[in-house]
Amino acid sequence: MKYQLYNVTSKQESLYMPAYNKTKQLLKKLKPEIEKWLKGNVTEKRFKHIERVAKTAKKYAKKMKLDHYKAELSGWLHDCAKDFSNERLMRMARLYRIDLDEVDYINPHILHARVGAIIAKEKFKIKDSEVLGGIRCHTLAEPNMSKLEMVVYLADATEPSRQRQFAAPVRRIFKDKGLEPAVLKAIDNKLLEVLKRRKSIHPLTIKARNWLIEQIEKQIEN
Numbered sequence: 725m726k727y728q729l730y731n732v733t734s735k736q737e738s739l740y741m742p743a744y745n746k747t748k749q750l751l752k753k754l755k756p757e758i759e760k761w762l763k764g765n766v767t768e769k770r771f772k773h774i775e776r777v778a779k780t781a782k783k784y785a786k787k788m789k790l791d792h793y794k795a796e797l798s799g800w801l802h803d804c805a806k807d808f809s810n811e812r813l814m815r816m817a818r819l820y821r822i823d824l825d826e827v828d829y830i831n832p833h834i835l836h837a838r839v840g841a842i843i844a845k846e847k848f849k850i851k852d853s854e855v856l857g858g859i860r861c862h863t864l865a866e867p868n869m870s871k872l873e874m875v876v877y878l879a880d881a882t883e884p885s886r887q888r889q890f891a892a893p894v895r896r897i898f899k900d901k902g903l904e905p906a907v908l909k910a911i912d913n914k915l916l917e918v919l920k921r922r923k924s925i926h927p928l929t930i931k932a933r934n935w936l937i938e939q940i941e942k943q944i945e946n
């Protein structure tokens with residue numbers, strides 16, 4: 725959705741009205757429902773993490789002048805399937821015909837992001853492609869991510885309780901160099917962890933990283 729500029733305002737937020745009104749209303753309507761559902765489907769510790777990611781995504785989206793209602797909504801749902809069993813994740817992935825790589829079979833837990841987007845769509849009737857994309861991409865990343873999807877990825881990687889040694893450099897890069905270099909750094913952190921643990925790398929992450937490098941190089945050229 726494109727946002728329109730209106731030159732009436734004291735509040736910065738209203739600069740982007742009324743294009744954000746729809747998502748503002750959607751968040752207002754769904755938040756109590758989502759919170760209630762999460763309390764029955766994720767652990768208390770996870771719920772707190774989700775709450776921090778939603779808040780961080782909102783903050784980052786405001787900084788980037790993106791629809792922060794969308795970012796917050798995506799944050800609220802990003803880990804909705806995180807506590808599903810591997811069997812349930814695999815069953816849903818098959819049912820909804822998710823394109824599975826061999827790494828998904830080795831580690832079905834990573835499917836929680838793609839299955840989470842299905843829950844958001846089927847259970848909460850969310851149609852917005854960026855809200856769904858933010859949920860879907862938050863673990864492995866993807867090529868052609870939108871800025872809002874990157875904001876959710878970054879919020880998950882840097883919410884306040886994330887380990888300082890990993891999160892602090894990403895936050896600094898976000899502040900000094902911008903969104904894409906920060907997401908690249910967050911991906912590199914995850915990859916280093918995967919390499920250290922001698923786990924398989926998902927091809928989506930490699931494709932996302934290659935795409936991001938290309939985007940950053942284009943930005944430097946221009």
Ligand SMILES: [Fe+2]
Pocket residue numbers: 802803806836837862863
């Ligand atoms: Fe997650």
Ligand SMILES: [Fe+2]
Pocket residue numbers: 773777802803880
């Ligand atoms: Fe998360």
